[in-house]
Amino acid sequence: MDDISTGILFALLACLIVISGYFSGSETGMMALNRYRLKHLSNSGHKGAKRVERLLDRPDRLIGLILIGNNLVNILASAIATILGMRLYGDIGVAIATGALTLVILVFAEVTPKTLAALYPERVSYASSILLSILMKVLSPLVILVNFITNGFIRLLGVKVSHGDDDHLSSEELRTVVNEAGSLIPRRHQDMLVSILDLENVTVNDIMVPRNEITGIDINDDWKSIVRQLTHSPHGRVVLYRDQIDEAVGMLRLREAYRLMLEKNEFTKERLLRAADEVYFIPEGTPLNVQLLKFQRKKQRIGLIVDEYGDIIGLITLEDILEEIVGEFTTSIAPSLSEEIVPQDDGSFLIEASANIRDINKGLKWKLPTDGPRTLNGLILEHLEDIPESHLSVQVSGHPMEIVELEENRIKLVKVFPKIKKAS
Incomplete structure (x- = not known):
């Protein structure tokens, strides 16, 4: 070092500080990335995102690489600063160099680059990933050795080292992500997404039309009363029952009844019963997300809810569940x-x-x-x-x-x- 001029040492020290800032900013930028946006960009073919995603597949190795580079650079910078301090100020120059280098590294190699990386993580990460990918290949043996020693020490402390995929979101975390989307997702769409997540916490009992509000037709009534009820029914389907609602015998589509009315000779109680669909029963307490899938699989739009004794306690339609997601429709069995x-x-x-x-x-x-x-x-x-x-x-x-x-x-x-x- 004695043969190297002071000017060259200052230039070398400045380069080391810049490199240290690069490693510090790269670490912060990589860790501050939105992993879900990164995955989206990677799947869309973004080259920078793909490079970063490969590096983040093993975050322990990435951090090991950055810290190896950062510590080597900082230690070398400290040695050069000590030499410069002794050349310029003698023995007291060691203390002066230590204080000055600490301040310079803190401002220019730590706080400033890390702040910029936290503000612009994508720009920093995508650019720095080019050099980091090269260094990862060149220094791979050293990185693997350091990680092996580190992971072994961590295991001795009783901590389990796992590289599994822990990026999955719970329902509550996903709800927070949706609510924090801001203007990226319209408020109306946010409400709908959150409502979908809430379906599993709501049962058919919570939104059903109660038993006493179910409108149906007693098939044992006189024929004129039945025709009058069919003609004035505000609903697209009605429950057919005998004497009481617990004796439901069918679910009639009004359009089928109107079609039969046009065929006067065919419009009888027996023909009406044959035209009715089989009653679809739903156990009480069924979560809405489960019932929505059951409606889809069974090609049903309406069902009667029964308790543990088989008694009918309410009625629910596909529209009722959809209203939980998108809000009220103009047509519904229940009052708005x-x-x-x-x-x-x-x-x-x-x-x-x-x-x-x-x-x-x-x-x-x-x-x-x-x-x-x-x-x-x-x-x-x-x-x-x-x-x-x-x-x-x-x-x-x-x-x-x-x-x-x-x-x-x-x-x-x-x-x-x-x-x-x-x-x-």
Whole structure:
């Protein structure tokens, strides 16, 4: 080193600092990449993305390569800085060189390149991957040796070393990714994607039309009554039953009934029953994602939900499940949310007590409990543990509620106020 001029040593030191910054920025850029965008670009044929993906297949080797290069460069820079310090300032130059080099490396070889790499990870990674790929091939034996020693030491500490694929996302993590997409995915599409993820947490019981609201035709009624009900039915399909809904015998498409009406000689109860489809039964508690697939496989659009005793407790259609994903359609067996919830001038809402709590929460952005009763009527009855009187006021989950109308043994109409905010 004594034969090398001071100017050359300064130039060499500057080059080493630049190389150190390259290794530091490359490490940060590689680790800061969006792995899913990287995979997409790689599958699309992006050369830089393919290089980076190959390097990241073994992140332990990549980090080993970068740290080998970075430490070699920094140690050599430290030795050169010590020589320069002693040449310029004598023995005290060692301390001066140590302090000055620490500051220079910290600013120009660590903080600055790492900050830039964190801000522009793709630009840095794709460019640096060219040289890193070459170095990986050249220094492969040294990298493998260092990783072998390192992994052996880690195993001695009782830590399992695994190179398995741990990039899979859980439903909650995927939901977070969708919500954080921002303007890349329209808000409406984000809501739909999140709704699809929520299907597994919702059962057919949560969105079914309750038994008492199922409209059907008693095949034992007189013929004129049956014809009148068919003519005035607002639905595309109706349940045919004998005496009570539990004795369902078929699911009739109204267009089939209208076709039979045109054939006057063929329009009889027996012909009507033969034209009806077989009833499709669904066990209670079936998750919506499972039921959606069953509808698809069995080529069905409507089914009756039965409990463990075989009694019918509700009805669900394919449209009901699709509404959970895309929102309400204009045609539905159940009343729309706008019909069940009427805003009042005082900030309260008149709500049909038969309204589904999940629908209320979605429509009004409330957080009424959904782990118990499914309707507002059931929620209030569970809270009171008794059949209430009209105009009784209660507070449920922080929401003041006034019972406006009763019908027989159930609540029909409730006036609900927004949740009372606690004073800070």
